[in-house]
């Protein structure tokens with residue numbers, strides 16, 4: 001369970017550049033909830049992720065994950081149980097290391113790192129996990145990650161982030177830099193991994209179709225606040241046009257890019 005209680009983030013407090021990026025955020029998620037997040041530029045979406053992950057300090061409030069208060073825990077400690085993916089496929093993997101070495105590191109998340117070679121059984125497990133991505137990576141364990149395409153690399157990053165099941169997964173527009181077809185493939189891999197492992201997940205997207213297609217809840221942010229949380233029957237029955245209408249009337253954001261319906 002993830003609980004945010006009255007979380008506030010202020011950048012440059014007391015200066016002319018003071019900016020309230022998160023304003024009294026309250027949120028309660030059950031285990032396995034998969035929330036898609038939409039919101040205009042500067043709404044506070046990335047700041048929300050940074051604050052949950054511990055990269056940005058909240059000036060007020062509490063973040064509680066599975067009964068543990070994270071508020072005073074540094075980022076590196078939170079990273080043991082919070083998986084993160086970013087827009088940039090270059091983040092999250094070590095390019096000069098092989099697929100096997102990268103996965104070896106991922107498999108030791110939360111433990112003391114070492115680059116010991118995998119046992120035969122472990123290697124088979126790793127191959128199977130790669131095979132399920134269906135990108136031909138299972139036969140390329142010795143290949144350096146820097147030579148992979150953006151989509152292959154993002155899928156591998158996803159596998160790494162979930163190899164040891166995280167308590168929370170934060171997907172920050174992780175398919176935005178990929179071509180539409182690859183983006184859909186990586187999104188469906190994401191959804192499969194999340195559902196199979198019952199991982200509580202937050203995913204930022206600017207694509208309204210994806211916001212409804214994936215996950216079980218959709219959150220709209222504006223000016224550092226959560227202005228709508230759509231779930232249950234209401235979400236199941238909601239069309240993309242209705243979401244676009246709700247989004248644009250509640251945020252007054254009519255930007256074409258944000259209203260993108262279908263990237264295929």
Ligand SMILES: Nc1ncnc2c1ncn2[C@@H]1O[C@H](COP(=O)(O)OP(=O)(O)OP(=O)(O)O)[C@@H](O)[C@H]1O
Nearest residue numbers: 011012019021039040041042043044045046047048
């Ligand atoms: N490190 C920082 N220092 C000062 N202001 C910041 C910092 N990071 C973000 N902000 C400001 O906080 C607000 C929220 O930014 P944030 O990046 O969280 O928005 P976002 O919803 O992720 O936007 P986008 O869709 O453009 O990525 C913005 O006004 C931004 O300029």
